[in-house]
Amino acid sequence: RSFNQLYYMPETIKNQGGVENPGNSQKSALPLVRALRPLVKAWRDDGYKGTSETTRRLLDWWFSEEHQLSNGSTFTFYPAQRAAMEHLVFCFEVLQGRSLYQLAQKLEAHIPIDPSADKWAKYAFKMATGSGKTMVMAMAVVWSYFNATREKKSGFTKNFVLIAPNLIVLDRLMGDSHSPEFFEGGIFKKYPFLPPEWSGDFQLDVIGPEEERASTKTATLYLLNWQKFVERENGEIDNPVENLLGPKPPSDIAVTLAKLKDRLSQLENVMVLNDEAHHVWDEDLVWYKAIAELYENTGLMCQLDFSATPKDQGGNLFTHIITEYTLGEAIHDGVVKRPKIAEIENIPEIESDNAAERYRVQIDAAVDKWRLYYKELKKTNKKPILFVMAENTTAADQVADYLDSFKELSDKVLTIHTDKKGEVSKKDLDNARKWAREVDEPDNPYLAVVSVLMLREGWDVKNVKVIAPLRPLSAESKILPEQTLGRGLRRMFPGQLLGNYTDELIVIEHPAFHDLIQDALTEQGVEIEFVLIQKPETLPKIISVDENKKEYDIAVPITQGGVTRSVKKLQELRVSDFPSPLFHYKDLNPVEIKMRKRDLLTRQVEEEEILTMPFADRPDIYISAITKKIQKYSRVSGQFENLAGITKDYIKNKLFDKSLDFNEDDLKRLNNAKVRVRLIEVFVDRINDLTAVSEDIELMGEELRAINIKPFPWSRDIFEAKKIVLNFTPIENKLEDQFTRLLDNDDQVLSFMKNHQQTLNFRIPYIDTNGFVRNYIPDFIAKTKDTNWVIETKGREDVDVKLKDKRAEEWCKQVSKLTGKEWSYKRVDQARFEKGRFTRLEDLI
Template identity: 40%
Template sequence: MKPNELLHPNQRRSSKAYLVNELRKAVFAWREQDYPEITSTTKRLLQFWFSEDHIVNDEPFEFWFCQREAIETLIYIYEVIKKRNFIDMARDFGAGPIQGYDPSYDQYPLYAFKMATGSGKTFVMALAVVWSYFNYKKENKKDYTSKFLLIAGEKNVIYDRLYRDFKDGKIFRELPLIPPEWEDDFALKVIPKEDPIHVIPEDVLFLTNIQQLQERKNKKKEVEEYVDRVYELPSVYNVSDIYHENRIKEVLLTCPNVMILKDEAHHIYNFEKAWKKILLRLNKNLASQYGKGINMELDFSATPKTEPVGALFPWIIVDFSLKEAIEMNIVKIPLKGMVTGAEEIASTKAVERYRVWIDAGIRRWREYKEALKPLLKKPVLFFQCPENKEADEIFRYVNSAVPDLKDKVLLIHTDSTGEVKKADLPQAREFAKTIDDPNPDKNPYEAIISTLMLNEGWDVRNVNVIVGLRSYTSQRKVLPEQVIGRGLRKMFPEEDANIKKSINVLEVIGPPGLIDILEELETQEGIKIAEFDTGKPLELTTIFVDKNKLDKDIEIPILSPRISIGEFYIDKSEVDNLPSLKIPLENKVLEMEYIASNMLTGLEAIKRKWNLPVPQDSKSVIAYYSHQILKQLSIGGAFANFHPIVKRYVIEKLFSEKIDLEDPRVLYKLSSIEVQEKLISLFVNALREKTFIKREPKKKSTIKLSKTNAFVWSKLVYPADKCIFNYVPCDSNYEVDFAKFLDIAGDVEAFTKIVVKNGFYIEYISEENHLRFYYPDFVIKLKNGDYWLIETKGLVDLEVPHKDKRATQWCKDTSNLIGENWTYMRVNQEDFERYRFKSVKELISALKR
């Protein structure tokens, strides 16, 4: 499955979360109905996020299903059905008796999101912020807010990650979160915990961690005393010069209607901590002083469970499991590495006991290092040890006896709870920030040695091999997700996991004691972790520029977009330009006659007359038409302005005469399928282009194939002499055959298959009236200097004519602007296989007949 594939609730494993199973059904049905009962602002955001194409860092970007479902569920609960407390949600969606519910928490909207490691919780937080912000600005200030508090869990590395994403609003600039026409209206200021606060902005996101709400040194009683003291402060005071560590508490006292978002939220509900009580008291105080408390509280965690009981939060509204994350290619596929004939040696020395698995892990790491060299990627080897003393011993062995890892090993000690010890924390934090950087000057480490207890926050993309060392006699409890969680994030986020090609897989190697943990994970998640032989070599395929074929380089011109999205606007006067459909009003009797005859005698037995059903309210009919037109045009947020225009047309121009909407004949005619189709078709065809701005393009730059960075490829390849790359990357057998043809064609100078990594695409308007990006299949340079864009097509779908038209126009624009001859052609598989062509000229000649 693809990460963005929409899953039906029946396709999913039943969730153990109290509300989730019934909520999934309701949200799915609501999505299928095209999101009724939402604000026009929310409609535009959902359209922009999930129906339009996006480019991020020169590559296509799509939000994943789990991220989409999370924000949809929040919108559905809060905006559509307006369930603002747990009891209301439980009444409609709860399954069985409630466990772990504390009524004292139910003072304001509280929702939790259970999302597997690597599934993009941070993106959902940003979506929630943008949704609330623009609804606050454009819809109403009562239900929404432009003030946010984002709280990281206890571990500093989690805060560091959020800081990198949110500092200076980075995430809002780099991800497609804000429709382009609203970018100038987004004025959110992000204030990290390090920055002093002189004035509280109107639109603000405070980024902090738990420590700024509760100092770790405080005991429960001391914290409660501090809370009491804080709330004795006067209701109004000067916050212009708050610099001390606890300033965030005082700031929040003057911020009613704040949305609180919590990452790694399970730390927050430990019953030994009193900071949850701080939030409840904060809400009470704000409501008392300002008439409005906390806007809502959103919990995000892969394991949202109460401590120490371990029960799932009852208020979980979304559950996206590790199994689904693996199946949908969101995280790496974990594999169990089997070492043939390996046995655990009875020894008190960890290196002797586990030597066979340690060495197997090192061998696999070396294979990855060699295979990833052309990609400038650094694989990371992760050793997980039973205790700190075993970690010390294995560190000494790896750092001294393994030459290619000498001085490249980071040792991280943890305490009994999985926390990194303070002495190791600064180095570990810096390592987590830069681990993916292949430059040894920035980060020399290529291996980590720690304990099996290492908690979340240390999972990085480049971990390919985990060696988990756990004795078969060990009684120490280890959470299964702690074993593989450190390496689940994909090294190649844009690529599907492929076991055969060793792309985005996580190899977990260890003795029987470790395998027991993995089998426990299989049972918990309902997954089966495949086994592999650690002695089998890697088959990772890398595509890179062949320095011996630089004469086969091609420069592809880049033009400014001919098509871009503009805010939909239609002047009332434009209705005058629409032709009248001149539908006649009929003076027909609006009743029907029913006659039943005796089948034996043929005589009439029953005769009845009934009035025909006629809509009672013209507003509902015209509103329906307006919604359908906007839906087909893929326009959100325009109903209020558009509905009067449709109404005016119906009154003045739809019929052969000006009409009265209350005339039963009009209502009857409006409800007919024939009139419905004609009216909707008229508006859609006339306004299809209104959502787009078209400009004459200009030349911006060029893309040289020789500048393409190396990339992995999990599909088919063909070694062609006339392609600058070592292999031609292909998606199908037809493309392989076409590449073979181009390689032997007498008039071809150079060619390549166009892939996302090349960075070339053409924008076009899709069948559903969305702005999409089109990637033609091949670019060809002929010996006479002409260039061809070729689309190789097996099956022709509804999008093909739109792509053909746009690619043809692009070639015309390019030829005019560049002075080179560029031409587009589609080559259907059936036509190509009919003949044996010797040149592109022959191919073109045959297909143009």
């Protein structure tokens, strides 16, 4: 049967037409995606049923809990990353689709499949450039690893092979000691992939392409470029493959093909992860053959294919795509820059063999646009990059020489020679690899890059701000618009909260290409904005410390302690901790369901039958179900064994005013809805109280000071306040604007600061209504003669408001005692503030 028949799917979900998030997502034309989206949403809403405890803990940790990076910034996985991981888990763990044929059959999706060639599980992820494919790869590794080690599930693996299409992508995935990604497992330490209680159990050895050694840990990830599989004894590569997939790596590779294959053949049940997987479309290609060889020799758990454009040579999308996140969605969500096409009208056709003269108008316009951004953004210690695409290597050199004549760009132009497929020439490869790694660094010497046509995968540069694609007006040499944009889509300020800064990418174009661009990008759901080049840019405001206003500095003590959550405290859980009895046995008569047959006219009962009541008729099933619900609502996954025994003891001896034997009458009473709900409630409340550890606050001896705030861009409203150390106050809503003006005009307020992730980033930990530790960021810090105020402006009261208030009040109380200075907390509700028309903080308080 199809999964639609086996899994409950509400009509409201069915009627969404396959759209996972109706407000943002577009309807997908891909059969598997269209079938999966409503099912995955219903499954998510139902608590991820059908998966292991380990999987549920990981999904909750990744997508429900709040994360903070080592630099203090808040981190949240993108919705596209969540959708990708959930679709993978659903397909592999819930549907158990171990082939495309099985998957299509269970989903009733109509896909042409040759079952004889469909030998192992393949899942493709269509994710726009910049939407975080690498993060999904890392999550997939963690998911499989912990299911293999904690659940001892045979279908999961601890062996991984991550394959890159070229050396530049390989460099990006690997990183180095300065900026590690998979290098020495750095990505798993940098981002919150591992639940804290399991972090010490994660033992993964990452072996790079140049390393010839055996694994020293429980699990192994081999990071390779595909050419490793095709190296010949004489160092040559078959020309057709080279032409399609890129240049051969350096000849001094430390690991020979024979040794590599020997090591890989010793692995079992491998997970293969293909980055930029559109290179592996053909079964005749060596990349595909290498994966098939792994399947034959070691077995494959699955093959995960990641690409923004997962198409075969004929332009057809892969049939095994299970999740889709288009470029249009990424732009709409603010995950990547917002592209804007700046059109130049009435360009004169200049006859010249020199590309710099032929395209002088476009180049000058691009430099002018770049100058605007450079002037503003250099204040943030960022260097916007001008990226020019030329027709050929001769034109690239000519354009680079012309750019070098501009004062700001002199000796700051990098030329990368590529062929018409976008592959870097051998003589430029080392320089290109170095540039790709370092161009976003503050000490990078380059401000402009010139290359032939496009640079392909791996050029994941964040600082590209203006792109000038130079090409003949006949449009015979077409550049794929998505690939053109792809070189500059990644956000310059990835840590900036989405919505506070509109990061734009400017593409200099000719109106003749308007329809070409629009048609190509409409397919990706992109609503492109075309503007005339003369239209002035709306540049972001750069908010920074005003050196002339340092007298208005604000300082907040850095503290540790407060509230934390520790599952270790569950060891102290005792049956005697719970109220007893909750119910009187005799008060809960077993409910009988009766069916009566009446005569339609006389209404007389002719027949009466007691139906069998559907309930858990075995005590072990009942206790297991209750314990799992307790785990779910108290957010303590992985504690089933610890809780099940206490749950059974309490139910048997303390729940009622008599002990139970778990006979039929006992089980009928236990299945009463009131009993189940109250039983779960008392356990969840006690577990939350026990695991929420309240500690005394301690001073760290340091302070958060406003004068140390780094410059940052801001696209929303601002206010030029007098009593703040910044040149502008960032404003997020009308209430904040009104309250900022009150503080600035109040003679009793000496100074203040808008508290924000980009300013003080002052946080107070608290535990929310779901039992998660969260960080509360109050809106303002204000200083009067006698008191330091922590102030929250609140328009709409959410479920956690009182919990936040309580922790903020406690923080102020303890810090006042520790510092000898008065700290106080105040919440300002919008309705009262606007009704009272307050003009002074004292009156409001």
